Amino acid sequence: MDSFKAEKFYGNQKNSITPNIDSLIQNGCYFTQAISSADGTILSWSSIFTGKYPFKTGIRSSRFNKLNKDTTTYFEVLQKQGYNFYAYLPVLSETVGLFPDFQNDDCFYDFFLGISNGLGDKMLKKLDHNQMKEPWFFLVHAMDLHPPIVVPQEFDNEKFGTNYYEKKVSTVDTWIGKIHNRLDLEKIILVITADHGSYVQSALTDDKQIETNPNAALQIAASKMASKAPKALQPLKDKLFFMREKISDQMKREAIKNLNLLPHEKRAILAGRADKDHFLFDDKLRIPLLFVGKNIPKTSIIKSQVRTVDILPTISELIGTNIIENTDGQSLVPLMEGKSLQELPIYLESNPLVIKKSNDVIGIRTSDFKYFRDKDDASKRIHLYDLSKDPFEDFNISETNPHKVAEMEDLLQTIIRETPQIENKENDEESEEIARELRKLGYL
């Protein structure tokens, strides 16, 4: 589920109605402190499906490099075990070289599809009609919670949540219920997670809920229209996008100028897709991670910090396939079985902007501290947060804690130095063009 925030999936910050998610959590293992290595989809995918930190995979973004040819994906491992792949993925997935050939022709969809507006029906059809050849791996990436978020009229009521995001979560939950009903969890493993979290543009102040979620339906219509425009108009489209974001930012600043907001509330409301300065706050990194089904103990809630790179080794152990060597992850099965497991720091990086250069950051997170700084210069844009005392990351304590900063920088360097960054030797644009031509000839 793209952009699903952990605290809106489970816990005391959730105000949605989610009987189906709750039931699944009760019948499986839910990790409350699962952290994505990246705040954007492409880098996060690279990490989830290879078990490696994004910078080791070769993938940088949807328009830049693709998966390094020496990097093994989990799909390759499953392919050798005879698995059949089915998927519903946004169309940008084609560009990164991460995914296998899926057996369903309709595997790539328009960017805005979610389980509550079409994808759910497609999934039910696949599951109902037993269309998938066993053993199968069914990968679904749904965009319900990715901005712009449209709340269906029947859920646009405060009983379903205090803001648009929570109401949409209630919507999504009904679909999770429908899908769950079609799954034989004695036979399969269901994993629900997210690529990254999200900023919810809403805050409660003076007992008043303020929201700056712009007209989502209008935004979707504008984006769809832009996507149909000829490629030659790309610079103009980009310009219009930045103009729209600028106007939206001005309106949001105007709306909150007299409000007394905490730093995390303010940054959530002001966050925009065209922001040049990137950060690594938990809003965008903390994701749900739920395992339920065959071989999964019903141990319910696990609070240790775990990472997206751990998902692959965990699935490997659960279904008994070979574990890919040299991953950064570790199997979480011991935690599921109530055993102890060393908690490891997690490497973090922000997803670069595609259209123009962004100021990106890299960092480290432990259960207790979050540290990040400029991607290219360790002395710039330094942030340090004491997560145990300041879970919303309101107070940057880097200046007063130079020793902790140095300690976290050491941890970061250890990970960076572990594996030299792999240079992607292939000319990817060229390779993509060849693939296009081979597709025309019917060879792919």
Place this chain on the structure above:
Amino acid sequence: MNLIFITIDGARVDRIVNGKNYKKIIKNSALFSRVIAYAPYTIAAMHALFSGTYGTKTGVNSYWSNVNFKKDKYKTLAKYLQDEGYVTHGDVINKLVLPPIGFDNLVIHDELNDNLTERHITLLDKFNNISKEGKKFFLYLHYSNIHTGIMQEVLKKYDNFSKEYFENRQKNEQFYDDLFEEADEYLGTIMGYIEKLGLNKDTLIVVVSDHGISVGEKFGERAYGVFCYDYTLTSTVIFSHQNIPTVHIESQVRSIDVLPTILEMLKIKTDTNYERFQGDSLIPFTENKGIPKIAFSQSGNPLKTGKPPKEPNVWAVRTDEWKFIKNTHDGTEELYSLINDPSEENNVISNFPQKASELRTELDRISSDI
């Protein structure tokens, strides 16, 4: 002398020798009916043919590697002719299939919508006029509609392991025959038009098939580009001109021999600024003096990935009597006695270890020459 080079993409030799129009052409030409392709798919096959050199050396050894062609090291047919002052033009199925160097124009046709017969007749008219201006020309015409039919009805509908395909051999044969018949009609019309224009008098006409196509012979290959068996590796070449003797050569030759043959026929000297091609002129065969040479081929078995690999994983060497195959994807080897077992059904590698060893050495020798 001009050159018109026609590729009938995916034409099988067993159909060619019985084709109504093919037979008319063969009656007055030199036919080589056992030309072993470097690769059983167009991209690598045509790069080898155009450069007279195996993909191990030129860099084009897979579906993906046309961009690796070493154009500064290996001089192509088109480049030779361009340097000789020919006006050069190609009409091809796709930009990947030929090295573009040496073509004044290399135009991609739409295999799904263009009428290739009409299109190529228009080109013949155009080049007839160029010829009348006293200029020499090289016209490359690619007939792609066998591929089109196979793409639409086989590649898109089945995979290499679809039982439905392999259990319907008769249907596959019939479908292929229909496609071939159209190709044969195309060739008849084009050759007739060349004659009508009178271009044949001062034009060498070369008609090749780049590779064969499966009709369901071997499970695991629904079309081509997977294995290295004769039904896809055997291609053909016809040289047609009044000065060329009418012969039918059944001895094995190699697709890399086509370039040197054309150069000799057109009296163009080898360019010593480039690496020498690996092929040898076939003219001695037309004078009954030819010495068959071992042929080397490579293919890329996609296995169950549905995607051709980026490096070859099936390697083969062939003589008139024997074929040795090395499957590098699983380490297995195969040996076939082609005289006794032309359809390569019985792997006799354990019965003839000495022959296998000898051919393995040859395979290693050729493949290590990079």
